[in-house]
Amino acid sequence: MSAPDRYGVMGYPISHSRSPVIHRLFALQSGQHMQYELLQVAPDKLESAVQQFQRTGGRGLNITVPHKSEVARLADELSDRARIAGAVNTLIFQDEKIFGDNTDGIGLVRDLTTNLQLELRGARILILGAGGATRGIAGPLLDLQPRSLVIANRTLAKAEALATHFSSYGSVTACRFNDLPDNEPYDLVINATSAGFKGENPPYPESAVGSATVCYDLSYGLTATPFSQWAAAQGAARSLMGWGMLVEQAAESFQLWRGVRPDTITVLNQMTINAS
Ligand code: ATR
Structure with missing residues (x-):
């Protein structure tokens, strides 16, 4: 079997991020062959970390605090909503280009x-x-x-x-x-x-x-x-x-990357089971 397609989330700090759990649940649910990594990247290493992820075959990234504004600079093209927000939370690597979007x-x-x-x-x-x-x-x-x-x-x-x-x-x-x-x-x-x-x-x-x-x-x-x-x-x-927003923004990113719309309600219930 081929290696799984690589995705991840970059932030600083990042250990608290729920994104890996959400994207793994989406991938399981929809049978996508992918992995999702947690990447702690300090602000002065952002550019090199994004470039390295792209160079080594990474397919997409989520970008979180404190990098959302800065990373917009690294994209070759931005969606309208990312441009209007002045912030990017999703990168898509395609044809050697970086597309930046914002699904928040x-x-x-x-x-x-x-x-x-x-x-x-x-x-x-x-x-x-x-x-x-x-x-x-x-x-x-x-x-x-x-x-x-x-x-x-x-x-x-x-x-x-x-x-x-x-x-x-x-x-x-x-x-x-x-x-x-x-x-x-x-x-x-x-x-x-x-x-x-x-x-x-x-x-x-x-x-x-x-x-x-x-x-x-x-x-x-x-x-x-x-x-x-x-x-x-x-x-x-x-x-x-904001649990619902967290899962829904992840679903939008997942759909941009994989072309598949995950079932968010099941995942939301799994995430918040202890939160009610
Ligand atoms: P984020 O990217 O999470 O929005 P930010 O850009 O640092 O983070 O903005 C934080 C927001 O929370 C700001 O609106 C900030 O108010 P100020 O613009 O006055 O700094 C607000 N905020 C943070 N701590 C606050 C507090 N104790 N009381 C009121 N507003 C607060």
């Missing part, structure tokens, strides 16, 4: 609209945070044609820069956490800060959450994240963690 936003949208059956056209959406995670999701969320998208951030200037960047794709407003444009609860509140990840608990805006609000933390854990605990305590209709 579409992964979130699939979880929200297909798995959770949320109707977001005409909705009012609030994103907390204005870093790389927000850059990845804002474009695909605006494609759903919400009534408005508000980006609230501790540092106003960063929210303003993103609002300007995305303004040609829909109605986007920037503000600070304590200065939301109105006091009505939002339909959807997404936590895209890295605060919980660092064990910090910022003063999220209480007026944003009402009994019909769905709250979604891009972070995930085997126990509730600080934001999802906060959202439940505010009386949100639902308080969800």
Whole structure:
């Protein structure tokens, strides 16, 4: 039998990544002859590590924190969504060329609209945070044609820069956490800060959450994240963690590489079995 096709995920640090488990489950499920490696690569070694992976026959990579912006520079061609996000989470090596794509936003949208059956056209959406995670999701969320998208951030200037960047794709407003444009609860509140990840608990805006609000933390854990605990305590209709986005963005990458759409729900259930 021939050697398995090689894929992997590069990040720094990387030991916590769930991607190998997810892609192995996808491969098993769909009978794909492939292997998926965990690759810890420091920022100053990124270029040489990507080149070496390509040179030695690698077929594709996932790219995670902190390399998502930097790696865009190494691609010969970028998808529109990667270019708009200014970030890449998937590389495809083909015909000696490197294609860069970003499946984070579409992964979130699939979880929200297909798995959770949320109707977001005409909705009012609030994103907390204005870093790389927000850059990845804002474009695909605006494609759903919400009534408005508000980006609230501790540092106003960063929210303003993103609002300007995305303004040609829909109605986007920037503000600070304590200065939301109105006091009505939002339909959807997404936590895209890295605060919980660092064990910090910022003063999220209480007026944003009402009994019909769905709250979604891009972070995930085997126990509730600080934001999802906060959202439940505010009386949100639902308080969800980002497991679905994690599995859906992986499925999009897998489909780009292998041309096969995996069954995500089975894998999601396997991943979160201890998290409910
Ligand atoms: P990522 O790629 O995960 O988005 P990032 O680009 O460093 O990481 O952005 C982190 C985001 O989390 C930023 O919006 C940051 O707010 P600032 O722009 O003000 O730094 C936000 N964040 C991190 N820790 C926070 C905290 N304790 N309180 C509020 N916001 C926080």
